[in-house]
Amino acid sequence: MKLDRIDLKILSELQKNARITNVELAERVNLSPSPCLMRVKKLQNEGYIANYSAQINLSKLGQALTVFTEITLKNHRQADFARFLAAVEKIDSVMECHLISGGYDYLLKFITIDVVEYQTTMERLIDLDVGIEQYFSFVVLKSPIVRTYLPLDTMFRL
Numbered sequence: 001m002k003l004d005r006i007d008l009k010i011l012s013e014l015q016k017n018a019r020i021t022n023v024e025l026a027e028r029v030n031l032s033p034s035p036c037l038m039r040v041k042k043l044q045n046e047g048y049i050a051n052y053s054a055q056i057n058l059s060k061l062g063q064a065l066t067v068f069t070e071i072t073l074k075n076h077r078q079a080d081f082a083r084f085l086a087a088v089e090k091i092d093s094v095m096e097c098h099l100i101s102g103g104y105d106y107l108l109k110f111i112t113i114d115v116v117e118y119q120t121t122m123e124r125l126i127d128l129d130v131g132i133e134q135y136f137s138f139v140v141l142k143s144p145i146v147r148t149y150l151p152l153d154t155m156f157r158l
Contacts, residue, residue, distance in 0.1 A: 001046045005158060006031065010039055011048060012152040018052045055148055058111070065112050066140035069122070070104040074133040081105075087130040093121055104136075115139070 003011075009029040013020060020028075026036035043049050058064050073080055081099070088097055088108065096109040112118045118137070126132055152158065 001042070001048075003048070005156075007039060007043060007048075008152055008156050008158055010036070010043065012149075012158060014040070014049065015149040015152070063113060065110075065114050065118060066143070067110045067112070067118050068138045068140065069108045069110060070136045070138075071106040071108060072104040072133045072135070073106075073131045075131060076105070080131045084130045084132070087125060087128050091121060091125070093117070 006029050010025065013025055013028050022037050022040070023033050025040070026033045029036060031039070040049075071084075073084060084106070085097070088094055088106075093110045093112045094108055095111050096107075098107045099105065100107050110118055110121065112121065122135065122137070
């Protein structure tokens with residue numbers, strides 16, 4: 001399926017407000033409601049819309065700690081990466097895991113209740129002997145910009 005500008009506008013609107021009514025969405029993308037709904041269903045069926053979810057206001061829930069962790073593996077064979085990923089996938093507090101270029105191998109984003117929980121998680125991961133050579137932790141003090149949507153408007157010049 002090749003996306004056109006209207007499909008991209010639909011995606012842009014839905015990622016900002018998934019609870020928008022079909023009528024309002026249709027107005028924003030200059031379609032009538034029926035063709036708009038057909039496009040949304042096609043975008044869902046083709047996998048462009050992975051799911052709909054609620055964004056939780058973490059600060060309302062109480063204390064939380066965000067930590068970015070740079071991880072370097074001892075070896076760089078395919079099996080080493082697979083073993084590491086298999087272990088990390090089982091850790092609920094890992095929100096993101098990125099294989100990156102540069103001076104280390106992975107960048108992980110953890111969200112935990114506190115430093116003790118984060119350190120306990122890292123100690124368990126090291127005890128699993130999944131090939132970690134070293135890691136560096138960066139505790140987030142403040143997040144002045146957090147976007148939960150992709151910049152489709154600028155990526156595709158909508």
